[in-house]
Amino acid sequence: MKLFNLCKKKEIPGFHGGFNLLEAYPIRFCNVIEKISSDVAPKQFVFNAPQQKVEQVIVNLCPTEPWALPNWVTLAHDTSSFLDKVVALRARCFPAARVAIAISEKEGKHVTEAIKYAGNTDWMTAHPLNPKYPQNDPVVLSKVVLHAEVECGADTTTQGILILDAQTIAAAYESNVLGNKVNSRFVAVSGTGLKENEVIRVELGATIGKMLGGRFKANGTHRVFVNGPLCGREITDLSQEIDWSVNNIVVLEALNVKVMFPMIKQEEMSFTTNILGEVRQCVYCNFCDDTCPMDLEPALYYHSYTRGEGHKARSYNLGKCIECGLCSFICPSKLELLQTIKACKALD
Amino acid sequence: MKKIPQPIEHILDKTFDRMESFVHSHKKVNFLFGALFSAFDGLLRSSKDTAATQPFIRNNYDVKRFMGAVLVALVIGWVFPAVYFYGWQCVISKLMVSFIVGVFVVDVLWAIIAQEEHISEGGFVSCLLVPAILPPQAPLWLVGLGAALAIIFRNVLGGVGHNLVNPAIFSRLFLTICFPSFLVMGYQTPFTGMPDLHSLRYGLDAVTHATPLTLFKTNGEVASFFSLLLGTSGGSLGESCRILLILTGLWLIKIKVVNWRLPLSYLSSVFVFSLFFSLIVGKSVAPPIFQLMSGGLILGAFFMATDPITTVYNQKAKWIYGAGCGFVTVLIRDFTTLPEGVMYSILLMNLLAVPIQSLMVKIRYRA
Ligand code: SF4
Ligand code: SF4
Numbered sequence: 001m002k003l004f005n006l007c008k009k010k011e012i013p014g015f016h017g018g019f020n021l022l023e024a025y026p027i028r029f030c031n032v033i034e035k036i037s038s039d040v041a042p043k044q045f046v047f048n049a050p051q052q053k054v055e056q057v058i059v060n061l062c063p064t065e066p067w068a069l070p071n072w073v074t075l076a077h078d079t080s081s082f083l084d085k086v087v088a089l090r091a092r093c094f095p096a097a098r099v100a101i102a103i104s105e106k107e108g109k110h111v112t113e114a115i116k117y118a119g120n121t122d123w124m125t126a127h128p129l130n131p132k133y134p135q136n137d138p139v140v141l142s143k144v145v146l147h148a149e150v151e152c153g154a155d156t157t158t159q160g161i162l163i164l165d166a167q168t169i170a171a172a173y174e175s176n177v178l179g180n181k182v183n184s185r186f187v188a189v190s191g192t193g194l195k196e197n198e199v200i201r202v203e204l205g206a207t208i209g210k211m212l213g214g215r216f217k218a219n220g221t222h223r224v225f226v227n228g229p230l231c232g233r234e235i236t237d238l239s240q241e242i243d244w245s246v247n248n249i250v251v252l253e254a255l256n257v258k259v260m261f262p263m264i265k266q267e268e269m270s271f272t273t274n275i276l277g278e279v280r281q282c283v284y285c286n287f288c289d290d291t292c293p294m295d296l297e298p299a300l301y302y303h304s305y306t307r308g309e310g311h312k313a314r315s316y317n318l319g320k321c322i323e324c325g326l327c328s329f330i331c332p333s334k335l336e337l338l339q340t341i342k343a344c345k346a347l348d
Numbered sequence: 349m350k351k352i353p354q355p356i357e358h359i360l361d362k363t364f365d366r367m368e369s370f371v372h373s374h375k376k377v378n379f380l381f382g383a384l385f386s387a388f389d390g391l392l393r394s395s396k397d398t399a400a401t402q403p404f405i406r407n408n409y410d411v412k413r414f415m416g417a418v419l420v421a422l423v424i425g426w427v428f429p430a431v432y433f434y435g436w437q438c439v440i441s442k443l444m445v446s447f448i449v450g451v452f453v454v455d456v457l458w459a460i461i462a463q464e465e466h467i468s469e470g471g472f473v474s475c476l477l478v479p480a481i482l483p484p485q486a487p488l489w490l491v492g493l494g495a496a497l498a499i500i501f502r503n504v505l506g507g508v509g510h511n512l513v514n515p516a517i518f519s520r521l522f523l524t525i526c527f528p529s530f531l532v533m534g535y536q537t538p539f540t541g542m543p544d545l546h547s548l549r550y551g552l553d554a555v556t557h558a559t560p561l562t563l564f565k566t567n568g569e570v571a572s573f574f575s576l577l578l579g580t581s582g583g584s585l586g587e588s589c590r591i592l593l594i595l596t597g598l599w600l601i602k603i604k605v606v607n608w609r610l611p612l613s614y615l616s617s618v619f620v621f622s623l624f625f626s627l628i629v630g631k632s633v634a635p636p637i638f639q640l641m642s643g644g645l646i647l648g649a650f651f652m653a654t655d656p657i658t659t660v661y662n663q664k665a666k667w668i669y670g671a672g673c674g675f676v677t678v679l680i681r682d683f684t685t686l687p688e689g690v691m692y693s694i695l696l697m698n699l700l701a702v703p704i705q706s707l708m709v710k711i712r713y714r715a
Contacts, residue, residue: 254398258389258396272405273398277410278395283414284656300709328406332409
């Protein structure tokens with residue numbers, strides 16, 4: 001059966017493994033809230049083209065995390081006028097660069113429009129991609145779109161590759177081409193700890209607490225994550241200011257109570273920080289290497305590390321790991337694989 | 349079972365909470381029943397732990413569901429057909445003995461002595477396998493002894509996650525050495541036809557009858573494939589109804605509990621090697637299809653060789669592992685006096701798993 005599937009499903013340009021988070025956690029954003037203002041003078045967004053020569057720009061229109069800012073907020077259902085902005089920005093900031101539009105294949109109308117638009121130029125290409133996580137990670141994106149090898153954690157601009165998301169392009173167009181001031185951005189807020197999933201336009205410099213004010217559900221303990229619960233960071237101090245790097249905020253219930261009959265309550269259980277199981281020994285189930293986008297074997301690192309041979313992990317291609325966190329996410333024994341990987345990487 | 353009424357759930361939840369605080373507040377009670385309670389609690393309720401480090405959300409799939417799926421598959425794959433073929437008195441009593449001795453006595457005692465936090469559901473799988481690989485007429489004490497041996501053996505080696513070889517197979521090997529007569533003799537012809545009152549007690553007074561593989565060894569008789577597939581040709585309690593075993597095995601593959609590489613490489617290597625040997629040696633070697641469909645091969649390939657802990661981790665090594673199992677099975681069946689070799693081959697490859705694994709890792713990361 002599996003064999004049959006393998007033959008049938010020819011993967012559209014991409015990688016093995018990965019995980020479709022969009023299907024697992026369907027999050028819908030309905031309303032856009034206009035402008036939450038900052039108490040202090042809002043900061044300005046400035047777009048500086050990198051020092052190095054930009055040979056290749058990748059426009060990342062392929063969000064793979066359901067809690068990330070959706071494309072329609074900036075694209076406003078009009079791909080051509082967005083691509084006009086890309087053209088103008090290219091002419092102004094990096095005239096020699098080739099542009100690759102990486103767009104989720106699920107967005108049918110946008111894909112056809114982008115392909116048509118790109119066909120009229122000889123420096124723009126459109127790449128429909130399978131929106132499974134971590135397709136839009138810089139390393140994976142450069143590999144899939146450009147067949148370029150980028151090291152994990154390295155700055156891609158040193159290799160002449162510049163990766164921009166939709167909102168940065170819109171803002172850079174406003175400030176660098178039109179000369180307007182940009183001091184606010186959209187932030188997607190979602191999660192089980194909030195009353196509603198919303199997109200909020202917020203001035204840079206406003207605190208996270210102010211933005212979330214009054215949006216929490218009344219009961220339960222909440223945990224707040226910046227840029228997603230998968231690879232983002234947890235914050236406890238809500239007085240942090242929002243800057244341009246904040247794409248989304250997720251608030252989850254901690255759910256530190258026991259729940260009756262978890263097997264039949266998958267929907268309500270799944271989007272919490274509960275680990276949904278007990279920590280066990282590794283059972284060699286191969287889930288971790290099946291899902292690893294870089295074709296690594298995370299359990300090997302785990303076993304090396306627990307045996308006190310963490311230095312050995314390096315010889316098993318540890319450097320290729322992009323720290324996407326999928327191995328920890330998927331492990332049925334609930335092992336802290338990502339933490340072990342980071343510990344191994346820190347060993348020398 | 350989709351919707352459980354809210355009040356019942358609430359009352360159950362409260363009762364569990366009360367029991368939990370009772371068990372934890374009394375030292376002696378906790379010592380004696382803590383393990384049992386937490387196992388039962390763990391079956392019905394989720395755990396409390398939340399993710400402390402990245403990633404902060406985890407997938408809804410844990411080892412418990414893994415084991416649960418295997419249990420369901422085994423019940424459908426062998427318990428149901430066995431009840432039909434050998435009568436419920438024979439099957440259910442063995443299962444009860446196996447479970448009571450294995451899980452509720454030996455495992456709980458062990459948890460108490462070794463002060464483990466919980467007993468593991470892995471024991472259920474082993475205890476469900478033990479009667480399946482014994483002959484239908486094995487006495488109850490033999491089943492109990494087998495279950496006890498399996499669990500003790502697994503725990504001595506460090507519990508689930510550390511057992512080098514499959515505990516059920518190991519205990520069967522032990523029993524074969526100690527009580528060979530029971531394990532060679534106790535086979536019988538299964539019941540066929542419409543079940544009636546008499547058939548419920550069938551297993552108790554049936555006549556013994558050799559397994560298809562033994563028949564082939566002694567007088568070269570090949571059983572019909574149809575009877576092998578449906579399970580009307582006799583054999584160990586759990587190995588006979590191959591069609592159901594194959595179907596449940598495929599289901600396990602579909603939900604990704606079983607890695608498809610292992611059964612595929614095992615079965616195909618049995619086919620290839622038996623074809624090879626029967627072409628070279630001739631009639632004294634059982635024909636390939638007969639080999640595939642007889643003995644414990646299907647049960648072994650889908651449920652025992654794939655036992656996640658005792659196999660190799662590397663995906664390529666899984667092919668070697670499966671092929672090795674097949675090769676040894678064919679060797680034992682065709683060139684020794686033993687009629688059946690599935691258990692021994694899996695046991696041998698279990699032991700070879702660690703070397704194969706480290707070899708494949710060395711090859712892969714040689715650069
Ligand atoms: S964190 Fe590293 S090892 Fe784990 S799945 Fe991602 S790339 Fe693979
Ligand atoms: S997913 Fe977890 S249990 Fe499975 S092989 Fe990897 S580390 Fe082991």
